[in-house]
Every structure is written in C-alpha cells, then in structure tokens.
Amino acid sequence: MSPAAELRQRFFNWALRGRALEAAPIILNQRRVFVLPTRFGLAFAVLLLVMLIGAVNYQLSLGYALVFLLAGLGIVAIFHSFRNLAQLRISPGRAAPVFAGETARFELILDNPGNREKSALSLHLPGQSPVTIDVPARASVIVPLELPAPSRGWLSLPVVSLQTSFPLGLIRAWAYAAPMLRCLIYPAPALVVTALPMRPLEGSGAAIADVGMEDFAGLRSHQISDPIAHVAWKTAARLEHGPLLSKQFDAAMAQSLWLNWDDLPGALGVEARLSLLARWICDAHQAGAFWALSLPGANFPLAGGAAHFHACLKALALHE
Amino acid sequence: MNRRQQSWLLAAALAVLAPLAFDLPAWLCITSLLILSWRALTLWRRLPVPAHGLLLLLALAGVITIAAHYHTLFGRDPGIALLLLLLALKLMEANSLRDGHAAALLCYFLMLCQFPYAQSMVSAAMTLIAVVLTTAALVLLHHPRQAAPLRLAASMLAQAALFMLLLFVLFPRIEGPLWGLPGDAYAGLTGLAETMTPGSISRLSRSEAIAFRAEFSTRQPPQDALYWRGPVLSRFDGSSWSAGRPDTGSTLPYATRGGASDYTVTLEPHDKLWLFALELPGVIPADGLITRDYQLLAKAPVRARLRYAMRSYPEIFAGRDESPENLRQARQLPLGANPRARLLAQAWRAESGDDGPALVRRMLDYYRSQDFSYTLNPPLLAENSIDAFLFESRRGFCEHYAASFVFMMRAAGLPARVVTGYQGGEINPVDHTLIVRQSDAHAWAEVWTRERGWWRVDPTAAVAPSRIEKNLAAALPENGPLLLLARPAFLWLHEMRFRWEALANAWNQQVLGYNPRRQREFLSSLGMATPDWQRMVTVLGVLSSLLLCAFSAWVLVERGQSRDPLQAAWNRLSNKLAGRGPRRVGARGMARQNWEGPQDYAKRIGSALPEIAGEIFIIAELYQALRYGPVANPRKVQELNTLIRRLKP
Numbered sequence: 001m002s003p004a005a006e007l008r009q010r011f012f013n014w015a016l017r018g019r020a021l022e023a024a025p026i027i028l029n030q031r032r033v034f035v036l037p038t039r040f041g042l043a044f045a046v047l048l049l050v051m052l053i054g055a056v057n058y059q060l061s062l063g064y065a066l067v068f069l070l071a072g073l074g075i076v077a078i079f080h081s082f083r084n085l086a087q088l089r090i091s092p093g094r095a096a097p098v099f100a101g102e103t104a105r106f107e108l109i110l111d112n113p114g115n116r117e118k119s120a121l122s123l124h125l126p127g128q129s130p131v132t133i134d135v136p137a138r139a140s141v142i143v144p145l146e147l148p149a150p151s152r153g154w155l156s157l158p159v160v161s162l163q164t165s166f167p168l169g170l171i172r173a174w175a176y177a178a179p180m181l182r183c184l185i186y187p188a189p190a191l192v193v194t195a196l197p198m199r200p201l202e203g204s205g206a207a208i209a210d211v212g213m214e215d216f217a218g219l220r221s222h223q224i225s226d227p228i229a230h231v232a233w234k235t236a237a238r239l240e241h242g243p244l245l246s247k248q249f250d251a252a253m254a255q256s257l258w259l260n261w262d263d264l265p266g267a268l269g270v271e272a273r274l275s276l277l278a279r280w281i282c283d284a285h286q287a288g289a290f291w292a293l294s295l296p297g298a299n300f301p302l303a304g305g306a307a308h309f310h311a312c313l314k315a316l317a318l319h320e
Numbered sequence: 321m322n323r324r325q326q327s328w329l330l331a332a333a334l335a336v337l338a339p340l341a342f343d344l345p346a347w348l349c350i351t352s353l354l355i356l357s358w359r360a361l362t363l364w365r366r367l368p369v370p371a372h373g374l375l376l377l378l379a380l381a382g383v384i385t386i387a388a389h390y391h392t393l394f395g396r397d398p399g400i401a402l403l404l405l406l407l408a409l410k411l412m413e414a415n416s417l418r419d420g421h422a423a424a425l426l427c428y429f430l431m432l433c434q435f436p437y438a439q440s441m442v443s444a445a446m447t448l449i450a451v452v453l454t455t456a457a458l459v460l461l462h463h464p465r466q467a468a469p470l471r472l473a474a475s476m477l478a479q480a481a482l483f484m485l486l487l488f489v490l491f492p493r494i495e496g497p498l499w500g501l502p503g504d505a506y507a508g509l510t511g512l513a514e515t516m517t518p519g520s521i522s523r524l525s526r527s528e529a530i531a532f533r534a535e536f537s538t539r540q541p542p543q544d545a546l547y548w549r550g551p552v553l554s555r556f557d558g559s560s561w562s563a564g565r566p567d568t569g570s571t572l573p574y575a576t577r578g579g580a581s582d583y584t585v586t587l588e589p590h591d592k593l594w595l596f597a598l599e600l601p602g603v604i605p606a607d608g609l610i611t612r613d614y615q616l617l618a619k620a621p622v623r624a625r626l627r628y629a630m631r632s633y634p635e636i637f638a639g640r641d642e643s644p645e646n647l648r649q650a651r652q653l654p655l656g657a658n659p660r661a662r663l664l665a666q667a668w669r670a671e672s673g674d675d676g677p678a679l680v681r682r683m684l685d686y687y688r689s690q691d692f693s694y695t696l697n698p699p700l701l702a703e704n705s706i707d708a709f710l711f712e713s714r715r716g717f718c719e720h721y722a723a724s725f726v727f728m729m730r731a732a733g734l735p736a737r738v739v740t741g742y743q744g745g746e747i748n749p750v751d752h753t754l755i756v757r758q759s760d761a762h763a764w765a766e767v768w769t770r771e772r773g774w775w776r777v778d779p780t781a782a783v784a785p786s787r788i789e790k791n792l793a794a795a796l797p798e799n800g801p802l803l804l805l806a807r808p809a810f811l812w813l814h815e816m817r818f819r820w821e822a823l824a825n826a827w828n829q830q831v832l833g834y835n836p837r838r839q840r841e842f843l844s845s846l847g848m849a850t851p852d853w854q855r856m857v858t859v860l861g862v863l864s865s866l867l868l869c870a871f872s873a874w875v876l877v878e879r880g881q882s883r884d885p886l887q888a889a890w891n892r893l894s895n896k897l898a899g900r901g902p903r904r905v906g907a908r909g910m911a912r913q914n915w916e917g918p919q920d921y922a923k924r925i926g927s928a929l930p931e932i933a934g935e936i937f938i939i940a941e942l943y944q945a946l947r948y949g950p951v952a953n954p955r956k957v958q959e960l961n962t963l964i965r966r967l968k969p
Contacts, residue, residue, distance in 0.1 A: 030876060040421045047425050051432050056494050059624050060435040061832040062444055065488055069451065070428060072483030076476050076871070083875045120463040134465060167472055168455065169421065169462040 025089040025111065028162070032175045033086050035078055041170035044074060074170055081173040084118055084164045088135065092181035093142055095157070097310065097317075099278070100188040104149040106157045106181050111140035120166040126158055149185040152274065152317045157181040186313040187271070189279035256302055257284055257291040274316045281316075285309040295319060321420055322464055323363055328457040329414065329423050330360055333407055335450035336430045340404060343437035345389055348401050351382065355408040369412060379409050400433040420461045427454040441827050452477060482867055490843075490860035492853035493836040510758055511590030512550050512740055517560040518705055521740065522696050522717040527758035531742055532587040532596055533825060534754040541581055541598065543744055544788045545634060547764065547776065548596040548756060550741030552613035554646075556730075558654040559705065561723060561738050564646075568609040568617060576602045578635030583754075586829065587626045593617040596741060596756075598632035599776065605630065612646065613737070614638060614774075625833050639773035642735075650735035650768060658706040658727065665731030676769035679732050683725055684782040690714060692721075694784035718787070721779040722763035735768040739776070743788060750822035885957050886946055890918075893939060893964045897925060918944045932967060939963050 037045065048067055055063030093107030112118045112135040122130040125145055135141045149155050163174040259280055264273050277293070284291045285304070292302040293312045300312050321329075333356060341349040355378070362369050382405040383393070390398040407426045414423055431447050431454075455473035459466055466472065510527055513520060532548075553561035580602055587595065595608055595616040604610050605628035609617045618626070653662075672678040691714060698716045701708040706727045709720050716724075722738050729736035743762035745754040764778040781788045834842070843851035848859065890912075898911035910928065912921045922940035926933035942960050946953070 043421070043425060044428075047429060051429060054432055055435075058436050059835070060432070060439065061834055062439045062447070063432050063435045064491070064493075065444075065484060065831070066432055066435075066447060066451070068484040068487035068491065069477065069480055071487065072480030073455065073476060075483055075868070076479045079871045079875050080476065086875065119466065134463075166463050167476065168458045169417075 025091040025109075026177045026179055028086055028088045028090070028175045028177070030082075030086060032177075033082055033173055034175065035082050035171055035173045038165055038169060038172045041074070041077075041172075044070075044170055048074070073168070077168045077170045080167050081164060081171040083116070084166050085121065085162060085173045085175055087114055088112060088118055088121070088162070089140075090160075090162075090177050090179055092157070092179040095181055095183035097184040097186055097313070098149055099186045100149055100152045102149055103146045104155055104183040104185065106145045106147065106183060108143045108145060108157075108160070108179060108181070109140050110135050110143055112137060114138070119164070121162055121164050124161045124163065130163070147183075149183065152185050152187040154182045154318075155185050157183075184314060184317055186317045187274040187278045189282050190272070190275040191279075257289060258294075258302075259291055260294045261296055262294070270319070274319055278313060278316055281309060281312050321415060321417070321461070325420065325457070325460045325464060326363055326411070326414065327360075328453070328460050328469065329420060329427075330356060330363070330411060332427050332450065332454040332457045333411055333423070335446070335453045336407070336427045337404065339434045339438070339443050339446040339450070340400070340430065343434065344397075344401055344404065347389075348386070348404065352404050352408040355412060359408075359412050372413065375409055375412055379405065382409075396436065400430070403430055403433065417461060420457075424454055424458050424461070427457075439832050441824065479871075483864065486860060486863050486867065488834070489839075490856050490863070492856045493834070493839045495836050511588075511592055512594060512761060514551060514592070515560045515562045516553055516719055516723070516738060516740055516763060518698070518701055518709075518716075518720055518723070521719045521761050521763055522698065524761040525696060525717070525759045529758045530588055530821070531590070531756045531758050531760070532585050534583045534585050534745065534756065535752070536581060536583040536754065538581045538583070540583075540747075540754065541634065543790065544781075545598075546744050546754075547599045547739075547762075547778075548742040548745075548760075549599045549601070549615060549739060550594050550596055552611070552615050552737055552739050552766075554613065554649050554652075554737040556653060556723075556727070558657045558703075561726075564613065564649055567612040569612070570604060570609055572602070572604070572610060573612060573614070574600070574636055574638035576633045576636060578633055580631050580633050582629070582631050584627060584629050586825075586833070587622055587628075589623050589625060591621050591623055593619075593621060595622070595626075595628065597630045598634070600633060600636045600638060602631040602633045602636075603629075624835070625828060627829075627833060627838075637773050639768060640770070642768060642773065647735045647768065650737050651730050651733065653727065653730050658704045658731075660704075660707045661710055661724070661727060662731045664710075665728045668728075669732040674733075676734050676767060679729065679734055680767060680777055683728050684777070684779060687721070687779060687782045692716075692783045694718075694780065694787065718780040719763045721783060722765050725765045725777065725779040729765070729767050737766050739764050739766055743778075744790075748818045748822050748825075750818050751825060753822075753825060755821060885954075886943070886960070889957065889961050889964055890943055890947075892961075893967070894921075896964065896967065918947070935963065935967055939967070 048071055051063065051070075052067045054060070055067055089111040091109040091111065093109045095104060095106045098104050108123070110118075110121070110133070115137050117137050118135040120132055120134060122132040123143055123145060124130045125147055128145070128147060131143055131145060133141055133143055145157070145160065147155065147158070157179060159176050159178045161174055161176050163172055165172045257280065259277055261273060261277070264276065268276070281291065281293070285306075288304065290302050290304040291308075291312075293300040293315070295315055298315045300308065300315070334353075337349065337352055337356070359369075361367065383402065386398055386401045386405070387393050390401070392398060393402070403426060407423065407430060410419065410423050410426065414420060427450065431450050434443055434447070452470065452473050455477060456469040459469040459472050463469075510524065510529055511531065512524070551563050554564045555562045581598065583598075585596060595605060595618050597616050600614055601610070601616055604616065605618075607619050608628070609619065611617060668679055668682050672682065693715050694717070695715050696717060698709075698720060699713045701713065706724050709716055710724050710728075719738075719740075726736040726738050740761070740763045742756045742760040743764070744760050745756040747753075748755055762780070764776060764780065766774045766776055768774050778788060839856075840851045843856065848855060894912040910925060916924070918940040922936050925936045929936075939960065942956065942963065946956055946960065
C-alpha cells in the first residue's frame with residue numbers, strides 16, 4: 001500500500017471510528033461533517049487580503065466595508081455548506097446481483113428530513129467519477145453508485161464520501177459513510193460454450209431432441225436475455241418496424257439437465273468449473289429448461305425459474 | 321459552464337463595469353461594453369465564440385492602446401484599465417468552472433477599484449448590486465439547477481452584513497498609506513491653487529463641488545463676515561500672484577482679543593496644504609502650522625476628508641509690529657509694467673500723503689464712480705493687465721478687483737497683499753451645517769497701516785455688495801453663465817439638493833470619515849476605556865465568537881424542526897405506547913413497526929391491550945382520515961393530539 005493510500009485508510013478509520021458496522025439509517029450529524037476551504041476558497045482569501053491592503057493604503061472606507069462584507073460572506077458560506085450536508089440520512093437500498101466483469105449498482109437512499117433542499121451533493125466511490133444530485137426538502141432520493149465487479153463473491157460497498165461545495169464553492173463540506181450494503185457477484189459465465197450436458201429425465205421415457213424447441217406456446221416481445229435462436233425472424237421480417245419478438249415454448253416439456261461438479265473434466269480449475277457451470281445455468285434458464293446442480297457441499301434438486309436460477313448462481317458465487 | 325451560468329456572469333460583469341464607467345476613459349468602457357455585448361449575442365443567438373487568435377489580437381491591441389493612453393502600463397489607472405479588459409476578454413472564452421472562478425474573483429476585485437474615484441452613496445449602492453449579482457453567479461456555478469440564485473445570494477449577503485458591521489466598527493484602523501502611492505492617485509481634486517492669475521478664481525467659481533463644511537457651536541457670524549482665509553499672495557510678477565516664502569511656526573503670531581466663534585470644519589480633500597478658517601484663527605489644529613501671514617497649513621497635503629475643531633476671533637489686530645522685510649515684500653512691484661495705474665496712484669499719494677485709510681477710500685470710490693461691473697466672464701487682458709482692467713475693460717471678477725487694488729496700494733506706497741479663500745457659504749436647513757462650495761472662492765486684499773496692522777479691504781464689495789452680503793448668484797446678472805441650480809427659479813431643486821447633501825454629509829462623517837481617530841472617539845463614546853488596538857481586537861474576537869455561536873445554533877437547531885404535525889402526532893402515539901420516550905423504542909413491543917399501517921397497528925394494539933382498544937381505533941381512524949383525506953384540517957390535528965395525550969395505556 002502506498003503511503004498516501006495508507007494515510008487515507010488511517011483517516012477513514014479515524015473518521016469512521018467506532019462505527020465499523022453502520023446500522024441504517026446513517027445520520028450525518030455535526031461530528032461526521034467536516035468543512036475546509038477549497039482551492040477557490042483559498043484564492044478568495046488571498047484576494048481579500050490584497051483588497052484589504054489596497055483599502056488601507058488608499059484609505060478607502062468603502063473598500064474596508066467591501067472587504068469585510070466579502071469576508072463575512074466567506075464565513076457564512078461555511079455554515080451554509082455545513083448545513084447543506086448535515087442531518088442527511090443515508091440508508092442502503094438494493095444491490096442487484098451481477099456477473100463478474102460487469103458493473104455493480106449499489107443504490108443508496110438519501111433522505112432529507114429538513115425544510116431546505118440539500119443541493120449539489122456529490123457522492124464519490126474510490127476510483128469512480130462522482131455522482132451529483134439534489135435532495136429536495138422532506139424527500140428522499142435513490143442514488144445509484146456504480147462500481148466494477150471484477151471477481152465473484154460478495155462485493156461490499158466501500159466507504160462513500162459525500163461532498164458539497166454548495167453554495168459558493170468557497171468551502172467544501174464532506175462526510176464519510178459506510179452503509180452496510182453488499183452486492184453478490186456471480187461467476188462470469190464461460191465464453192467458450194460446450195454443449196449442454198443433456199440427460200433424460202430420470203424415470204421418464206425417451207430423450208427429447210431439440211432443447212426447449214417443442215410446444216410452441218406463443219410470442220412475446222424480445223428480451224435481451226432470450227436466446228437469439230428464439231427470435232421470430234419471420235414475424236420480424238413481416239412487421240418491418242415492429243418490435244422484435246421471441247418465440248415462447250412450454251417449459252414443462254423442456255429438456256432437463258443434471259449439472260454435476262464432479263462430472264466436469266478433472267483438468268479444469270475451480271474458477272473454470274464455476275464459470276462453465278454458470279454458463280450452463282444461464283443457457284438452461286434462458287432456454288426455459290429444468291436443471292439440477294450438485295456441488296461439493298450443496299445440492300439443488302431439479303427445478304426451473306428465476307428463484308432456482310439465482311439460488312444456484314449464488315451457490316457458485318460463494319463457493320470457496 | 322452552461323448558458324445560464326455564462327449569462328449570469330455576464331450580468332455581474334456589466335454591474336461591475338457600470339460604476340467604473342464614470343472614471344475610466346470612454347473608449348475603454350465602450351470597448352469593454354462592446355466585447356460584453358458580443359458575448360451576450362453569442363450566448364443568446366448561440367453563435368460560435370470568436371477564435372482564440374482573434375481574442376489574443378484584441379487583448380494585444382487593448383494593452384497597446386492603454387499604454388498609449390496613460391503613457392505607461394504601471395500605476396493605478398492603467399492597472400484598473402487592464403483588469404477591466406482582462407475581465408471582458410476572459411468572459412468571452414470562459415468555459416470551465418475554473419474560468420468562472422477567475423471571472424468572479426476579478427469582478428470582486430474590480431468593485432474595489434472604483435472607490436479611489438468615488439465613495440458616494442450611489443457608488444455604494446451600485447457596488448452592492450454588483451456584489452449580489454456576482455455572488456448569485458457563483459451560486460449558479462456550483463449549483464446549475466438553482467431556481468432562485470438571487471434570493472440565496474441576497475440572504476447570504478444579509479447574514480454576511482452582520483460580520484461586516486462588527487469588523488467595520490471594531491477592526492483596528494491603520495493610518496495609511498502603507499507605501500508611496502502612484503503619482504496619479506490624487507488627480508482630479510479641485511481647490512484653490514498656490515498662484516492667482518486673472519481668470520483662475522472665476523474658473524473655480526463654476527464648480528458646485530463642496531470645498532468644506534462648517535458646523536458652528538456658537539452663534540454663526542453674519543454672512544458678510546464669513547471670510548475663510550486661504551493662501552496669502554504677496555508676490556507679483558506682472559501677471560500672476562504667488563505666495564511668499566512659507567515661513568511657518570507653531571504658535572500664533574498675534575494675541576487674541578474680543579469675542580470668538582467655535583466651529584468644526586470638515587474639509588474635502590484638495591491635495592494642497594491649506595486649512596481654512598475664519599479670519600483670524602485663534603487655535604492651530606493638531607498636525608497644523610501657521611504661516612507668518614496668518615494662513616493655516618497642514619503638515620501634509622490634505623488627501624482624505626479632514627475634520628478639525630476651530631476657533632476664530634474677528635477682532636484681532638495683527639501685525640502692528642510687522643517685520644521691515646515683510647513690509648518691503650508687501651510693497652514690491654515689477655518694474656515698468658502698468659504705467660497708467662502707477663501714475664494715478666502716485667498722484668493720489670501726492671495728494672493724501674501717508675494716510676492709508678484715505679488712499680483706500682479713494683480707490684474704492686474710484687471703483688464705484690467709474691462704470692465697473694462684476695462678471696464671471698471678463699474679457700481676456702493682454703500685457704499691463706492692471707492698466708487694461710482699470711482704464712479700459714472695467715469688467716472683472718473678484719481676482720481682478722483684488723489684484724488691481726493691491727497694485728494701486730503698492731504703487732501708492734502702502735504695504736498690501738492679496739488673500740484668497742472662500743467668502744460666505746450656505747446653511748443647509750436640513751442639518752444646519754454651513755456648506756462652502758468652490759463657487760464661493762474669493763479673493764480680497766489686506767493693507768497695512770502702523771495704527772491697525774493688517775486690515776481687510778474687499779474691493780469686490782464696493783462693486784457688487786450683494787456678492788458679499790448674499791452670494792454669487794445674487795451678484796451676477798440674471799442671464800449670466802451660472803449653474804442652473806444656483807438660480808432662484810429652481811428653488812425646489814435647490815431644496816432637494818440640500819436634503820441630498822445633508823444625507824451625504826452624514827454618510828461622509830459616519831461612514832467614509834471613519835478613520836483611526838474617529839474610531840477611537842466612537843468607541844470611547846460607546847464606553848470602551850482607552851480604545852487601543854489590543855482592546856479592539858479582544859472585543860472584536862468576543863463579539864464575532866458570539867455571532868459564530870448564534871450561526872452554529874441556527875445550523876444545528878434545524879434538526880429540531882418538526883416535519884409534519886400529523887406525522888409528529890402519530891409518532892408520539894407510537895412512542896407513548898413503546899414505554900418511555902424514543903430511546904426505548906420497542907421496549908414493550910408496542911411501538912409501531914415500520915411496515916405497519918394505521919389499521920394493522922391499531923389491530924395489534926387492540927388485541928394486546930384490550931382496555932384501550934376503543935380509543936386506539938378512534939385515533940387510528942382519525943389519523944387515517946387526516947392522512948389520506950382531502951385536506952388536513954389543523955383543528956382536527958389538534959383533536960388527534962388531544963386524544964393521544966389523554967390516552968392512558
């Protein structure tokens with residue numbers, strides 16, 4: 001860790017002392033809001049000094065008055081900047097799971113209980129460009145914060161810094177908050193697609209040839225997650241400017257899969273196995289198929305649907 | 321920066337330019353205005369801004385023109401001109417937040433730059449407008465969605481004014497200047513000069529500017545005795561009169577006698593040493609001197625408004641023991657010039673002998689008997705100006721009369737000298753100060769006789785007595801070239817001017833004249849014993865800390881503001897049922913859970929505490945009606961509160 005980063009970490013620890021686990025809602029009280037002049041504020045102060053010397057030298061009574069008025073403005077700006085941030089309540093919102101390599105979206109709920117708008121608040125995550133929002137009086141706003149999710153597992157929201165230089169830019173008020181919010185990162189599905197390991201349903205008769213292509217059930221508007229093979233191309237050609245439609249098939253009759261950790265080639269590493277399993281689960285889910293998953297230490301019986309899909313991926317994500 | 325932000329910065333720059341336009345060269349103001357208008361046009365019509373190279377060229381041309389205009393680039397005025405040009409050009413290409421910051425700082429600085437020229441109430445008001453606009457532009461820079469930047473800026477400035485007031489009164493004032501000022505610092509101040517040539521005082525008389533003000537604490541002397549003594553001119557080189565050697569002392573060269581008048585003079589800056597006092601001064605102000613010819617001088621040129629207490633004795637006999645050298649000086653005349661006047665004077669001398677008063681009488685009679693007239697527009701006189709005036713044109717202003725009179729007296733062998741200063745003045749009925757204007761500038765004569773010493777003779781009084789008894793306007797013919805305001809037909813304007821000037825006087829005394837001395841006086845009048853700078857800083861520290869505490873309280877108390885009376889009542893019910901206050905929420909499990917609506921909550925409480933179930937259902941019903949009904953009636957909210965208060969769980 002570089003000395004600067006270490007220093008910063010120490011500062012976080014000090015600023016957030018005694019609140020490693022922050023229960024919602026986090027209220028930014030006066031002990032958590034810091035104020036310091038910005039670079040522009042420092043330039044303003046130097047300007048005032050020069051103006052004061054000018055007023056003394058030329059004995060300009062109104063010059064004194066102007067300098068003192070502007071100095072007063074600088075002082076008042078401290079209070080306004082402070083008040084713009086203080087008493088803000090921060091609660092964690094949702095963080096929908098994403099696949100590794102995608103961008104995680106953490107939602108924070110900012111609630112302003114005061115009678116005055118909290119203007120131009122910017123929220124920074126380390127290494128990300130800030131998000132600037134206004135929170136109207138007696139209202140709350142949901143702020144999405146994006147963070148790249150490089151690897152599977154839990155991704156915790158790092159310390160968020162909230163800053164504002166409202167109203168004049170002379171003073172920056174800021175606070176740090178670490179709301180308890182984490183995002184589940186699924187393993188990235190493998191890019192190289194191996195054929196799905198089909199297996200007839202146990203106890204049933206013959207295998208069904210084309211996966212999920214039997215029993216055409218109807219059309220619906222195309223979702224990005226639908227397999228490209230299901231697009232109703234003929235319909236699309238007929239309706240030149242109409243929406244893209246996908247063919248729907250009756251899932252109950254679709255093929256079933258048995259995904260087993262131990263059946264995978266022994267040469268594959270842990271991450272490659274998880275990646276491949278994730279790909280199969282995605283494909284099976286998209287195809288509307290049923291599947292069962294067996295991992296060391298976890299077994300998911302044959303099922304289909306979103307809940308099963310997410311439960312399986314979660315197990316993959318948290319596999320150690 | 322978006323268009324709205326740029327437009328506001330532009331408005332701020334225009335407001336900054338407006339007061340400066342009076343003092344900077346017209347071409348510069350018009351150029352800046354053109355550049356700003358160009359910018360406005362590009363903003364409103366969404367035209368492209370001019371190329372960077374063109375702006376650079378413009379800047380270069382501007383700098384060269386400024387250098388040519390002032391013959392230098394250094395000094396106060398060229399500096400201000402350069403800054404103004406910089407601001408106008410900066411706005412042309414300002415895009416980033418940083419550019420906006422630079423423009424705002426330039427605006428604030430340029431506001432200060434008008435004060436060396438003018439510090440009137442009008443310039444203060446214009447500056448205030450500029451400050452509000454610039455601050456509003458800053459607000460917009462940092463919050464582009466701000467709906468009412470002007471209101472926020474104004475309210476912040478109103479709060480800042482509290483600090484300004486404290487600092488203005490208590491910040492220890494330092495006697496400036498800290499270093500030498502540039503040579504052009506005091507250009508443009510008017511007043512009496514060291515020399516007098518025909519036409520110099522009549523030129524001054526066209527100015528209605530205020531020379532000084534006087535407040536009498538004793539009875540004010542009559543109008544025709546108000547001779548404010550200024551430079552005494554005893555040297556004559558044939559065309560102009562000038563002062564003798566400045567032979568100064570710090571004690572009065574005469575003994576005081578008779579009644580005195582006490583008054584305070586507030587002198588406008590005129591960049592000369594002269595201090596004015598009624599003849600003859602009986603005290604010497606602090607930091608003042610008196611010359612051998614009874615003129616008060618300051619030790620340094622008067623460059624800021626100066627206030628001094630004065631006492632004058634009209635009946636002093638001064639100079640009976642005048643030194644022979646001074647008397648010789650007072651008889652000196654250039655050789656050869658003005659032969660006709662000399663001849664006449666020598667003829668009188670032969671008839672009246674050494675009798676000074678008789679000679680004076682003869683000369684004054686001569687003015688009265690010949691057709692002399694008093695005018696602001698005397699004809700231009702060539703060589704031998706005294707001869708030309710006395711025997712040909714016979715039309716002149718006070719300097720012609722004073723000069724010819726002194727010349728004749730000297731030619732007749734009587735020591736005499738010209739005294740310049742102001743005569744008369746005008747009482748402002750609003751605040752009862754006597755206002756003496758440049759138009760009251762006057763020249764008169766003094767002659768010396770062994771019996772009386774120096775005594776005053778005003779030859780103008782012989783020709784135009786109303787000039788001395790009333791004022792200049794009364795002495796001049798109706799259609800003469802006099803300022804409009806001085807005419808009787810414009811009395812109502814005159815009246816308005818009195819009011820304005822009384823206000824301006826208060827402004828000058830209280831605000832502009834708040835210098836180190838006035839600060840000490842004011843603070844001791846407030847009860848501060850020995851107001852030195854340590855004490856001022858202490859009091860300033862204490863008072864500003866109090867103010868800071870008040871602001872902190874204001875900021876921190878905001879949390880306590882209740883959000884919604886209905887919500888507050890509903891929360892109170894929950895807290896009451898939860899046991900003892902909000903700290904023990906959930907202590908009895910009866911606090912409302914976040915997910916519970918009013919009906920569910922009432923149901924749960926009703927089954928847990930059957931003895932109050934009825935009341936709870938009534939309360940929940942009322943709350944629901946108020947919360948989701950059409951209009952929340954305040955009286956109903958009150959009723960809800962009462963019900964909750966009476967509830968005994």
